[in-house]
Amino acid sequence: MGKRSEEKQETRQRILSAASRLVRKEGIAGLKVTDVMAAAGLTHGAFYAHFADKNELIEAAFHEAFDHRENWIGSARKRPSEERLSHLLNTYLTSKHRDTPEQGCAFAALAREFAQAGGDFPKTFEREVRVSVDRLIELLEGKTEGNARQTAMGMLSLCVGGMVLARAVDDPKLSNELLKAAAAFGDARP
Amino acid sequence: MGKRSEEKQETRQRILSAASRLVRKEGIAGLKVTDVMAAAGLTHGAFYAHFADKNELIEAAFHEAFDHRENWIGSARKRPSEERLSHLLNTYLTSKHRDTPEQGCAFAALAREFAQAGGDFPKTFEREVRVSVDRLIELLEGKTEGNARQTAMGMLSLCVGGMVLARAVDDPKLSNELLKAAAAFGDARP
DNA sequence: AGGTTTGTATGATGACCATCATACGAAATG
DNA sequence: CATTTCGTATGATGGTCATCATACAAACCT
Numbered sequence A, B: 001m002g003k004r005s006e007e008k009q010e011t012r013q014r015i016l017s018a019a020s021r022l023v024r025k026e027g028i029a030g031l032k033v034t035d036v037m038a039a040a041g042l043t044h045g046a047f048y049a050h051f052a053d054k055n056e057l058i059e060a061a062f063h064e065a066f067d068h069r070e071n072w073i074g075s076a077r078k079r080p081s082e083e084r085l086s087h088l089l090n091t092y093l094t095s096k097h098r099d100t101p102e103q104g105c106a107f108a109a110l111a112r113e114f115a116q117a118g119g120d121f122p123k124t125f126e127r128e129v130r131v132s133v134d135r136l137i138e139l140l141e142g143k144t145e146g147n148a149r150q151t152a153m154g155m156l157s158l159c160v161g162g163m164v165l166a167r168a169v170d171d172p173k174l175s176n177e178l179l180k181a182a183a184a185f186g187d188a189r190p
Numbered sequence C: 001a002g003g004t005t006t007g008t009a010t011g012a013t014g015a016c017c018a019t020c021a022t023a024c025g026a027a028a029t030g
Numbered sequence D: 001c002a003t004t005t006c007g008t009a010t011g012a013t014g015g016t017c018a019t020c021a022t023a024c025a026a027a028c029c030t
Helices: A003-030 A033-039 A044-049 A054-077 A081-092 A095-099 A106-116 A121-140 A148-168 A172-187 B003-030 B033-039 B044-049 B054-077 B081-092 B095-099 B106-116 B121-140 B148-168 B172-187
Strands: none
Touching: A003 A033, A003 A044, A003 A054, A003 A106, A003 B003, A003 B106, A033 A044, A033 A054, A054 A081, A054 A106, A054 A121, A081 A121, A081 A148, A081 A172, A095 A148, A095 A172, A106 A121, A106 A148, A106 B003, A106 B106, A106 B148, A121 A148, A121 B148, A121 B172, A148 A172, A148 B106, A148 B121, A148 B148, A148 B172, A172 B121, A172 B148, B003 B033, B003 B044, B003 B054, B003 B106, B033 B044, B033 B054, B054 B081, B054 B106, B054 B121, B081 B121, B081 B148, B081 B172, B095 B148, B095 B172, B106 B121, B106 B148, B121 B148, B148 B172
């Protein structure tokens, strides 16, 4: 279409990117429409020309946050199969990831609030879990004795839990120790 | 002291118990002073005779939530040492625990929001993590080859992550599968 | 008993936000 | 160039709380 609607799409995308970052940092409850719009270079009033309401924005922003999943999985795929699990653990459970939630895993950032929120939130969350599990299974298939699906789910749980705990404690030393320990725990299997 | 202050202490305790349950269910942001007081059989105005503000209540309520930690650890202590880790995993990662967050683990319920909140929240959280890790170490000491501290932290991460994910997905089947898989993953070590 | 203390209830106050109503101005259309 | 369209900005509106001010009544003290 014309220049008009193209620009609108770009604006929508800018709002979405801003929201995706902000919601991972601030959480659902902490996310303010005004802040998102400001981060996108606009004022609050324009918001409702792009999204029906805050919930619609959040669901879209959550999905948006999985843009980088393929990179994460893809970089593990380049590894020899025995190293893949270890590589995933050690790229996820980093202090950098812990300290930049706005660029990080949306499961760790938003699971708690998605669980509580009614509506379509749990379905939306579930969709991404299924995809992530499937990707991990492809990656691990045949490389782990036992059940690849179980390993995928266990490893996801371990990563999310380790990150959530590491973010919540005050002492960086303890926090780093939690990250290391979670990674090592996941790695300590045949 | 007199009947007066005794009753006040009891009232304070009732408020605290109500808050401890409600905050695990609703989260920090979702917790309303009015609701807590109503659950304690009072009206909102009386709140400030017991606590300085909502934050003070929440920190106290969080601590209160660890009343049952000793039970959990204690019941594992009765087991033969090789079964302890498995027993912990299988008592934590249950659908009952998932479905009653108000009676469940405060790490899984509140980590995300404690991480975000400033002030004393992270220190408060950290204190409980340290205690939990120490208790787990005592329980596992010498029973796991390798580092008991690492196992304790890994196992805590796995439990919290599994619970948080299981609570966030919509399909009970997938949710149960996540719980089972996390438990099995943690168990699948020599 | 009579006055005082103090735990609780009722009713503001004010902040913060999502959402809506309206207005403006630039691009699109003829 | 006149007119319409529509993305954005400004300024309500209304709801939800945390917190505070005031009032009451039961327990305390002498």
